[in-house]
Amino acid sequence: MASPQTEPLLSIRGLACSGGRRRLFCGIDATLRPGDAIEVRGANGSGKTTLLRCAAGLLTPHAGDVRRAGGQAPLYLGHKSGMSSLLSPIENMRWHLALAGAVASAAACGAALEQVGLGAERHDPCGNLSAGQQRRVGLARLAMSDARLWLLDEPFSALDAGGRKLVLALIAAHRAGGGGVLCATHEGLNLPDAQVLRLPL
Amino acid sequence: MSIAIAQTRRDLAIVVRSRGEALNPLAFFALATLLFGLAGPSPETRAAIAPGAVWALAALATALSMEGLFRRDVEEGALEQLLLHARPLWPAVLGKLFAHWCVTGLPLVVLGPVAALALQASTDVLPALALGLLLGTPTLTFIGAIAAALTAGIGRGSLLVALIALPLCVPTLIFGAGAAFAAAAGADATPQLLWLAALLAAAATAAPFAVGAGLRVSQEH
Numbered sequence: 506m507a508s509p510q511t512e513p514l515l516s517i518r519g520l521a522c523s524g525g526r527r528r529l530f531c532g533i534d535a536t537l538r539p540g541d542a543i544e545v546r547g548a549n550g551s552g553k554t555t556l557l558r559c560a561a562g563l564l565t566p567h568a569g570d571v572r573r574a575g576g577q578a579p580l581y582l583g584h585k586s587g588m589s590s591l592l593s594p595i596e597n598m599r600w601h602l603a604l605a606g607a608v609a610s611a612a613a614c615g616a617a618l619e620q621v622g623l624g625a626e627r628h629d630p631c632g633n634l635s636a637g638q639q640r641r642v643g644l645a646r647l648a649m650s651d652a653r654l655w656l657l658d659e660p661f662s663a664l665d666a667g668g669r670k671l672v673l674a675l676i677a678a679h680r681a682g683g684g685g686v687l688c689a690t691h692e693g694l695n696l697p698d699a700q701v702l703r704l705p706l
Numbered sequence: 707m708s709i710a711i712a713q714t715r716r717d718l719a720i721v722v723r724s725r726g727e728a729l730n731p732l733a734f735f736a737l738a739t740l741l742f743g744l745a746g747p748s749p750e751t752r753a754a755i756a757p758g759a760v761w762a763l764a765a766l767a768t769a770l771s772m773e774g775l776f777r778r779d780v781e782e783g784a785l786e787q788l789l790l791h792a793r794p795l796w797p798a799v800l801g802k803l804f805a806h807w808c809v810t811g812l813p814l815v816v817l818g819p820v821a822a823l824a825l826q827a828s829t830d831v832l833p834a835l836a837l838g839l840l841l842g843t844p845t846l847t848f849i850g851a852i853a854a855a856l857t858a859g860i861g862r863g864s865l866l867v868a869l870i871a872l873p874l875c876v877p878t879l880i881f882g883a884g885a886a887f888a889a890a891a892g893a894d895a896t897p898q899l900l901w902l903a904a905l906l907a908a909a910a911t912a913a914p915f916a917v918g919a920g921l922r923v924s925q926e927h
Contacts, residue, residue, distance in 0.1 A: 563786055564926060578791045585783025591723040592716065603712030604791035604798075630723070 514685040520569035547704030553689035579654035590632030636663040713801030731771035739821040756827035757886030769868040772850035776858040795918035811843030834889035841902040848913035855920030
């Protein structure tokens with residue numbers, strides 16, 4: 506019996522998926538332990554997002570097996586923000602936290618938004634924010650999340666240099682706290698000690 | 707439970723900020739009643755069929771409103787977050803449908819008797835009509851939501867939602883209109899109203915699970 510400290514957060518065995526009629530990948534094996542990071546690299550259309558959605562449990566793979574530790578939902582930051590454009594960052598955050606079963610005060614959400622540089626915009630509708638600012642609302646979710654497994658799809662997209670630094674800092678803090686990160690990126694994040702999974706194999 | 711409340715609050719806030727969209731089904735209902743009144747036959751005939759017309763239009767308005775139930779959430783990615791986190795899914799579905807009913811169904815409960823009066827129905831039918839709509843519109847919402855969930859993955863399909871939902875709405879329609887016609891004939895409307903309550907109980911029990919399953923299937927692509 507593995508202890509919770511070393512039990513893999515995510516283990517993928519022989520995963521195969523197809524997009525439409527095309528086979529995207531098959532025979533993917535990966536194990537993500539606490540503190541680990543995996544970078545999934547590949548060109549556009551190589552199946553990075555599909556792999557992440559399989560890992561999240563949003564997609565049923567063609568073949569293979571995905572196991573996540575502990576029944577807790579992973580944090581999935583996809584191409585779509587998951588934020589309503591009509592609601593403010595704070596309202597969106599509170600809904601996300603309620604979904605995850607956490608109760609957070611408006612002040613705590615405000616502090617997280619402050620941390621990602623959206624202190625002044627916290628009450629504006631998300632639809633009025635720039636693409637980069639909307640991504641930053643997603644980063645505030647990372648800052649407040651207690652999920653141990655993070656699945657990040659192109660976390661750098663639309664972000665400026667400061668935003669990228671923030672992503673790397675959040676990932677580093679998460680790994681230091683025993684969390685794991687599976688991250689899809691076409692450009693490479695160059696995370697320290699990260700495994701690299703190249704698609705197609 | 708807290709997920710259901712959070713979902714209701716979120717959806718109501720969204721509706722308040724996209725006012726126009728929520729009013730569309732109600733505007734459709736009011737306009738269709740007006741057209742029916744203008745194009746209808748003699749005042750006596752019109753008064754006689756008014757409860758049936760109100761029920762048919764209420765079912766149509768509800769079915770049309772259902773297309774938008776999940777569209778925004780699909781486009782913005784809120785639905786996939788819901789599928790990831792809310793296990794089981796039904797409390798959130800229930801919260802969502804309650805918000806939708808408050809915006810579409812509840813106004814129809816008020817507008818229905820007004821429309822019947824505008825069609826010169828006798829005032830005797832109004833209690834049975836209002837009570838019937840109060841029991842029937844949630845059922846219509848539940849049924850419409852199943853159709854909306856099944857079509858959530860294929861983008862805009864308002865007609866498809868109506869085509870799937872309306873045949874399933876027939877029992878509610880029959881008992882709802884039946885209650886009002888019974889009242890118009892001076893008979894007791896209780897049996898029909900009890901049937902409506904039974905249909906609501908069945909829909910409320912089964913639909914949240916069916917909607918959850920439909921949503922999971924719709925996002926598998």
